[in-house]
Amino acid sequence: MSSLPETTIQETNLSKQESSQLLQQLRTLLGDDNVSAAAVDRLAACRDYWPMGTLWFLEGKAPALPDLVVWPRSTEEVAAVLTLARKHGVPVTPYGEGSGALGGVIPLRGGIVLDMKRMNRVRHLDRENLLVTVECGLNGALYEEYLNRQGFTGGHVPQSIRCSTVGGWLACRAAGQFSTRYGKIEDIVASLKAVLPDGTIFQGRPVPRSSTGPRLDHLFLGSEGTLGVITEAVLRIWPLPEKQALLSYAFATLEAALEAIRRVIHSGARPAVVRLYDYVETSHHFPETKEAEGRCMLVLISEGHSDIVAAEAKIIDAYAREHGAVACGPEPVKHWLERRFNVSLASTLFRQGAVVDTIEVSANWSNAASLYHAMQEALLKVEGTALASGHWSHVYPDGAALYFTLCGFPPGDKADYYKQLWEAAMTSCLALEGAISHHHGIGLHRGLWMDQEHGPGLEVLKRIKKALDPDGIMNPGKMGLEEALRWRK
């Protein structure tokens, strides 16, 4: 028997007897190779990329361990596992590639971790309707690579594309870097297949739209494994863009830049990438661009049909100049394209004892600038915070997403500091009517503010949960649907 580390927020586990009985039953259902009770697999499934998980790892601890890890290969196998789990009241937590930023995969009550990675096939490519059917354990970069080889793009490039699954995107309502043109995952998904906690298979239909009651597929978007397991999806795709324009502008103030972006979007232009950096991030990311010194950098990519790209570039240029921007050419955009997946600094800072995190929220244009200032001020007030820089991305006619990068060297307990930091961020965001998450989702940690986010609306979500999962087996303790007993404010 291998040793396992101490856990920090584990609530319960199965008894040895329950675990070994379940192991036998699951082996019968799925075959020996697709079920494991081995320490090595239980340990690997203990966490995602939530910073507290990382901090505990540095102390040699694990957040919580499952009793078993299971690798289903088909929707039917998922259904069989859920049916069995429900019969015995065993918790089930889906696991994609563990890039989630909020502890969503932590198996707080042990039980089964359902690792989706062996469901990774592309099922069907429909060139006429620009649809592709894939299994949900498929890695994002391999999905995009498959499409590129066929002359298409999925239009969804989160920074975590290389380390996340299609199922994780759907489960977290993810957003990619090119989302202003192609949409977020909820715009990209045409339909999905999901297994409910009682083993029932839900199969949506990939129609362009319907007026046949609430769109049930969308119930599972953002459900983070609490309502069932998404096993397959039909996603919209696009022909590879024929033309790309790389544009960048330096603005004297964040306010001027936000106003220019708002007007671009209101004009009807839909550049794929729109990213506006504050002063700190501009100097950090674009030190070579002299024109951007002491200014805020806006990078944009317009892509698609060459006529559309030309028109968009013209519109963007006109509004940018009208708001006093200096054009900086394609170089800063190329620099961003090259560096956009590099998150090495976080590793280095963690290693040096820092607490590092990112917080993404969203706001209407009317509050956009004030939300940035208010959140930044609140974050920097928390003792130990060394950095709270931000950028805007993912733009809509009614607003945009604001993304903070945080780094602190806490004077005392790291977990206490971490909670204070988030309390400051969430409270200041809610005060200005922002949404507490734009795309990372809720997971375990952000569940602490779900009641404030939704008010009485949370009750609706809880009732849906109760109706679909009366025994509460699916990813228990998450999304603020019930209290996590060992992770409280």
Next chain:
Amino acid sequence: MAQVNRKQLLDCALCPNMCRCECPVVQAWGKEAVSPSGKSRLAHLLLEGRLSWSEEFLEALSACVGCRGCQTLCPFPELDLAEELLAARQEASQAGVCLHQVAPYLGNLKKFGSPYGQGRGLAPAGERGAAVLYFAGCTAAANNPQSVETALALLEKAGVSYQTLDEFCCGYPAEIWGDLELARQLAADNRERFAASGARTLVTGCPECRWTFTRRYGAWGIELPLEVVDSTTFFLGLIREGRLQPRPVQGIDTVTYHDPCLRARLEEDWERPRELLGLIPGLTLVEAASSKEKVRCCGGGQMAQLTFPALAETMARRRLAELPAVSAALTDCPFCRESLLVGGGTVMELTELLGRACIER
């Protein structure tokens, strides 16, 4: 003893697995524990003494084919995860932990100098004292002796006087399996035998042997007394000099080339095999969906066929799905050839094709 660079290992352990799409092991196996960062996290906890060594932990750390797919995307320029994992595995041996599936091969290595056992190595042939020493490597000698015969026939045809020895393993498998002591012993024996042979050039058809001779022996404190050349480069030279004259090969017109990872990634040599193919008349080369420095391992790296056969087969099938439909798939490595054979198509080492182009009618 090679030391783990703990700082680099920790950087990797703290990374959100930003290269996992290029790790053929985790993509084929689907187990979180064998993802690049998953392995680093485990190794870190073991080396910190937070966990104690066990066979299942060692197995996860051994699930690496050394392909360096991770390095192609890694933001840490100094980090070579495959090397850190090799070094970490030596610590398991110190703790007395070994993989059960490795034990018989390691036993064979110790007793017979070949992981495949007695009488599976190459026998001495050619001219004693000849300047060229042909080194087949354990896998070609044991499992594809025709390719070795072809290589020797090509040397003869070109008028190169050569010799072969009663071959011992290069030592790399011993290191892979956690026995650096044995690896060094084999290396020292090889140096003696190579020196005694009087040869000035060692030609080998195995990239893992070549890599070991040229890059690992130095780290183990062993200097070889002769130059080491890969068979493709050597035969290419003979063609250029007009000493080998390839003709069209019957039944083979379109080919693809699968780059062995070490050759493509660590030696950054993907042109010479293609140049050689270009010198065989009547061949059209169709590139694989990912090739050259972007190649994906076929499951042959670090002898995974022996120790992780099911995984290696899945990896091979994934790789085969990337190869175009052609009359023959070519490669430059005995392990790759063996891996790719699971698909049932025609798979050959370059030497074998060249043999048909130069020797057979």
